[in-house]
Amino acid sequence: MMNVKKIAVFLLAAMLGTIFLAGCGSSGDSAKAGNTKKELVFSKSQGPYSELFEQAVQPILEKKGYKITAKDMSDLLQADVALNEGEVDFNVEQHTAYMNNFNEKQKGHLAAVSPIPTVPAGIYPGAKAALNQISNGARIAIPNDASNTARAYALLQKAGWIKLAKDKDLSAVTQQDIVENPYNIQFTEMKSLNIPAVRSDFDFIVITGSIVYNAKIDPATALLTEDILPYLLLQLVVQDKNKDAQWVKDIVAAYHSDEFKAYMKANNKGLWYVPKESQ
Numbered sequence: 001m002m003n004v005k006k007i008a009v010f011l012l013a014a015m016l017g018t019i020f021l022a023g024c025g026s027s028g029d030s031a032k033a034g035n036t037k038k039e040l041v042f043s044k045s046q047g048p049y050s051e052l053f054e055q056a057v058q059p060i061l062e063k064k065g066y067k068i069t070a071k072d073m074s075d076l077l078q079a080d081v082a083l084n085e086g087e088v089d090f091n092v093e094q095h096t097a098y099m100n101n102f103n104e105k106q107k108g109h110l111a112a113v114s115p116i117p118t119v120p121a122g123i124y125p126g127a128k129a130a131l132n133q134i135s136n137g138a139r140i141a142i143p144n145d146a147s148n149t150a151r152a153y154a155l156l157q158k159a160g161w162i163k164l165a166k167d168k169d170l171s172a173v174t175q176q177d178i179v180e181n182p183y184n185i186q187f188t189e190m191k192s193l194n195i196p197a198v199r200s201d202f203d204f205i206v207i208t209g210s211i212v213y214n215a216k217i218d219p220a221t222a223l224l225t226e227d228i229l230p231y232l233l234l235q236l237v238v239q240d241k242n243k244d245a246q247w248v249k250d251i252v253a254a255y256h257s258d259e260f261k262a263y264m265k266a267n268n269k270g271l272w273y274v275p276k277e278s279q
Contacts (some may be wrong), residue, residue: 037247048209061250084239096235118209118275120225124206127201141205144224175222236248
């Protein structure tokens with residue numbers, strides 16, 4: 001009887017071990033599949049960054065056997081929610097400052113893996129056509145979303161029109177951080193998309209790259225452009241768990257490839273700031 005019992009216990013243990021190993025194998029296979037998958041979905045918006053990806057990066061990836069599908073998004077918040085929930089694999093529309101804010105406010109798990117070409121924010125003419133036409137009581141429209149509001153005030157400081165508190169991080173400055181405003185500038189913070197349509201109502205406007213592009217404003221008409229700080233460089237963004245996946249490395253490699261560099265050399269007419277990593 002003891003032998004029969006021992007045999008039964010041994011068989012049960014063997015069965016449980018087999019089930020456990022099968023489960024582990026399934027998990028490993030799943031992780032491996034996620035790491036090496038060839039069908040990718042990215043969130044697409046109306047603007048230069050998605051178009052640059054489709055025109056210059058996607059063809060490089062397709063030559064490597066990837067199938068790329070775009071999923072249209074109405075705004076960047078929707079795009080990040082979709083990415084965080086796994087509906088898409090990546091996006092190419094945001095800088096680190098925006099991504100970090102999303103992670104903090106929305107409990108996100110997104111990671112920036114590589115800087116990519118960026119269109120700088122700039123001061124553009126409104127009713128006035130030159131920087132030296134700044135005058136007392138000038139009216140200036142600037143974006144009202146936090147990260148782009150901060151870069152607008154930093155740009156106005158670069159122009160010499162205001163001074164900001166020295167102890168304040170430029171990535172987080174607000175109107176309250178202005179310590180000198182010698183021209184008594186009147187600031188109107190408003191939705192970026194609406195600024196080009198009312199530019200004649202202001203002496204000057206500050207707009208970001210995607211707005212410049214979508215409004216079909218010639219980037220060469222910028223009176224002054226920002227010095228793009230590292231946290232304002234556009235990034236390839238993925239879920240944190242995927243940042244070391246092979247498909248992510250392949251996208252990064254495409255942005256750094258000779259083929260992409262040749263495309264930028266032939267097609268960049270002053271719109272793009274290209275990070276050193278992509279030059």
